[in-house]
Amino acid sequence: EVQLVQSGAEVKKPGESLKISCEGSGYSFTTYWIAWVRQMPGKGLEWMGIIYPRDSDTRYSPSFQGQVTISADTSLRSAYLEWSSLNFSDTATYFCARSKAAGGNYLDSWGQGTLVAVSS
Amino acid sequence: DIEMTQSPSSLSASVGDIITITCRSSRNVHNYVNWYQQKPGKAPKLLVHTASSLQSGVPSRFSGSGSGTDFSLTITGLQPEDFATYYCQQSYSNPPLTFGGGTRVEIK
Numbered sequence: 001e002v003q004l005v006q007s008g009a010e011v012k013k014p015g016e017s018l019k020i021s022c023e024g025s026g027y028s029f030t031t032y033w034i035a036w037v038r039q040m041p042g043k044g045l046e047w048m049g050i051i052y053p054r055d056s057d058t059r060y061s062p063s064f065q066g067q068v069t070i071s072a073d074t075s076l077r078s079a080y081l082e083w084s085s086l087n088f089s090d091t092a093t094y095f096c097a098r099s100k101a102a103g104g105n106y107l108d109s110w111g112q113g114t115l116v117a118v119s120s
Numbered sequence: 121d122i123e124m125t126q127s128p129s130s131l132s133a134s135v136g137d138i139i140t141i142t143c144r145s146s147r148n149v150h151n152y153v154n155w156y157q158q159k160p161g162k163a164p165k166l167l168v169h170t171a172s173s174l175q176s177g178v179p180s181r182f183s184g185s186g187s188g189t190d191f192s193l194t195i196t197g198l199q200p201e202d203f204a205t206y207y208c209q210q211s212y213s214n215p216p217l218t219f220g221g222g223t224r225v226e227i228k
Contacts, residue, residue, distance in 0.1 A: 037164075044219060044220075044221050045158075045207055045209075045219040045222070046219065047209075047216045047218060047219060049216075050215070050217075059214060060215060061215050062121070062215070062216070063216070095163055097163075097164075102214050103211055103212065103217065104152055104212065104214075105169075106154040106166055106169040106209075107154070107156075107164075107166060108166050108169075110164055110165070111163060113163055
């Protein structure tokens with residue numbers, strides 16, 4: 001069974017750093033891309049970026065370029081989403097999802113989501 | 121970026137109804153449109169990919185159609201478990217693979 005399991009909820013203060021994870025199992029981790037999707041409270045889905053774990057080829061949405069860092073570790077079968085300095089506006093649920101290709105494809109399996117709350 | 125405009129933003133319907141949600145892209149995306157269902161507090165679930173291909177395990181009451189800039193998702197015979205929010209997504213232009221704003225389907 002394909003599974004993407006994300007790290008647990010986080011409560012952080014503005015200016016703090018954070019790295020959340022997404023561990024894949026039940027499939028060949030290095031032959032699928034992993035995308036990250038943001039959902040702010042009560043709002044829709046926003047595609048943030050995508051990484052190919054085999055060679056770390058990474059594409060970012062212009063809206064998120066420079067705001068976050070996406071990375072992967074094939075030995076841990078995990079992808080990561082990282083902030084160097086959180087803002088209140090980063091409060092959201094973040095989903096990872098896998099795709100067979102960076103474009104022209106679809107997100108066929110999703111993680112359960114990681115809630116990030118930024119509060120003073 | 122390619123914009124995806126969904127309509128309506130919400131609708132009320134009854135069990136057994138046929139409903140159609142539409143999605144219009146700001147540029148030709150050929151057939152690279154996918155549809156997802158999301159229930160409160162849960163991750164989205166892929167329903168239809170490449171405009172009209174039903175994802176494995178998804179009931180046949182769901183169907184997708186369209187090409188170019190105009191797409192639709194139809195549910196024929198709405199079931200209680202179908203009350204959720206639905207999103208379209210284009211995967212032609214990467215990055216970003218943009219989502220529509222969502223359509224909330226509520227019980228009448």
